[in-house]
Amino acid sequence: MTATDSLNAIKGTRDILPEEVAYWQWIEQAARQIFSRAAYREIRTPIFEQTELFARGIGEATDVVGKEMYTFIDKGDRSVTLRPEGTAGVVRAYIENGLHVKGSLQRLWYLGPMFRYENVQAGRQRQFHQLGMEVLGSADPRADVEVIALAVDLLNDLGLPNLRLDLNSVGTPEDRLRYRAALVDYLTPYQAELDPDSQNRLSRNPMRILDSKIAATQKIVEAAPKIWSYLAPDSQQRFERVQQQLTDLGIAYSLNPRLVRGLDYYTHTAFEIIAETGLGAQNAVGGGGRYDGLVSELGGPETAAVGWAMGLERLLLLLQQLKSAPASPLDFYIVSRSPAAEAQALRLAQALRHAGFATELDLSASAFGKQFKRADRSGAAGCLILGEAEAEAGTVQLKWLASGEQEALSQTDLLNQVETLRQRMQRSLELP
Numbered sequence: 001m002t003a004t005d006s007l008n009a010i011k012g013t014r015d016i017l018p019e020e021v022a023y024w025q026w027i028e029q030a031a032r033q034i035f036s037r038a039a040y041r042e043i044r045t046p047i048f049e050q051t052e053l054f055a056r057g058i059g060e061a062t063d064v065v066g067k068e069m070y071t072f073i074d075k076g077d078r079s080v081t082l083r084p085e086g087t088a089g090v091v092r093a094y095i096e097n098g099l100h101v102k103g104s105l106q107r108l109w110y111l112g113p114m115f116r117y118e119n120v121q122a123g124r125q126r127q128f129h130q131l132g133m134e135v136l137g138s139a140d141p142r143a144d145v146e147v148i149a150l151a152v153d154l155l156n157d158l159g160l161p162n163l164r165l166d167l168n169s170v171g172t173p174e175d176r177l178r179y180r181a182a183l184v185d186y187l188t189p190y191q192a193e194l195d196p197d198s199q200n201r202l203s204r205n206p207m208r209i210l211d212s213k214i215a216a217t218q219k220i221v222e223a224a225p226k227i228w229s230y231l232a233p234d235s236q237q238r239f240e241r242v243q244q245q246l247t248d249l250g251i252a253y254s255l256n257p258r259l260v261r262g263l264d265y266y267t268h269t270a271f272e273i274i275a276e277t278g279l280g281a282q283n284a285v286g287g288g289g290r291y292d293g294l295v296s297e298l299g300g301p302e303t304a305a306v307g308w309a310m311g312l313e314r315l316l317l318l319l320q321q322l323k324s325a326p327a328s329p330l331d332f333y334i335v336s337r338s339p340a341a342e343a344q345a346l347r348l349a350q351a352l353r354h355a356g357f358a359t360e361l362d363l364s365a366s367a368f369g370k371q372f373k374r375a376d377r378s379g380a381a382g383c384l385i386l387g388e389a390e391a392e393a394g395t396v397q398l399k400w401l402a403s404g405e406q407e408a409l410s411q412t413d414l415l416n417q418v419e420t421l422r423q424r425m426q427r428s429l430e431l432p
């Protein structure tokens with residue numbers, strides 16, 4: 001790279017600019033409120049971990065581990081990986097910090113950046129953000145239903161339309177072994193007609209062929225045996241209870257026997273939330289399910305668990321199509337001219353902020369006309385004007401921007417009238 005090359009963000013990463021941050025905060029606020037009402041607590045884990053955690057947790061045969069991990073050797077010669085998802089790290093933290101002995105059940109949620117080296121397209125990035133939750137320590141089907149209900153609550157709270165909940169059971173590892181054999185038996189005669197990716201998967205991970213996006217493969221898969229016929233009676237019963245309880249809560253779902261998740265740790269319940277419009281090819285807003293074997297696989301005690309994660313960028317794409325971001329309201333915009341006035345304006349801004357008013361100080365030292373224009377555009381309720389005369393007299397002009405009404409006040413009076421100002425601010429903001 002030469003000095004003249006521009007230093008751009010890395011492919012697949014994006015800056016989140018201030019206009020967009022309002023949407024992020026909106027989602028975060030809704031999530032915090034909904035999750036804490038259900039007794040979920042936030043957990044924050046590191047964004048990089050030992051590579052082996054993901055290899056063992058997510059599965060060597062998955063695309064995520066096989067092709068998409070950001071793995072490197074650090075200066076201490078350790079293989080580390082930027083987390084491609086949140087579950088493995090949460091489970092590691094659960095085991096390492098003895099959370100299983102601190103309480104019989106942990107309800108956790110998290111939000112943060114994840115990294116996958118994927119082909120970049122709309123809604124698919126290399127650094128993206130997930131909002132997720134995990135319930136560790138309960139095998140009760142009501143836990144599955146609770147996490148799904150909270151996802152639905154959040155999406156409803158954000159007002160997102162046209163979402164579909166797809167539901168399946170992938171059974172126990174034993175159920176899957178039986179199903180896998182039947183699936184391979186069915187697919188083998190069609191091997192030559194499958195797309196190259198699916199041909200590869202036939203021996204490594206045949207269930208992933210079920211969610212191939214390639215039309216020719218999809219056609220073959222249509223008549224494939226369904227996993228439901230291979231579920232042991234216990235698994236079948238469990239699946240039915242989840243469905244019954246979702247129905248009890250009035251949560252609509254579509255059964256989809258071809259729903260297999262891209263990560264290997266799932267048992268029993270698997271689900272995805274699909275946007276039927278607005279996202280194009282990358283239409284999965286979120287996904288999750290039960291993973292009863294992961295805690296023990298990673299060295300902890302046998303622990304049943306269930307959870308999900310949503311892609312925040314995808315939620316954001318949907319939200320942006322729907323409504324404009326809430327602006328953060330400004331109370332005062334201060335304009336000033338002359339050295340004495342500028343110094344007083346700085347002090348006044350500080351005092352108003354301390355009194356709880358959102359206050360922006362014009363720093364341009366340009367002509368009043370230009371500063372007034374910026375005040376108008378700022379969306380503030382009031383503009384405070386300090387010229388040479390005001391600075392000498394210790395006064396300030398207060399102009400209510402919606403009505404154009406203007407009055408002169410001493411600076412001390414202004415600061416003493418906090419309550420009156422607050423009330424007037426309300427009235428002024430309510431004007432059309």
Ligand code: HAM
Nearest residue numbers: 085087123124125128284285286287288307308309311
């Ligand atoms: P996942 O289905 O791999 O599940 O990812 C969850 C969501 O993250 C996806 O539905 C999608 O919205 C978003 N996402 C995934 N990859 C990308 C990407 N490259 N760019 C943008 N968004 C993306 C998991 O990660 C599991 N850990 C979920 C879970 C939690 N299961 C149990 N507990």
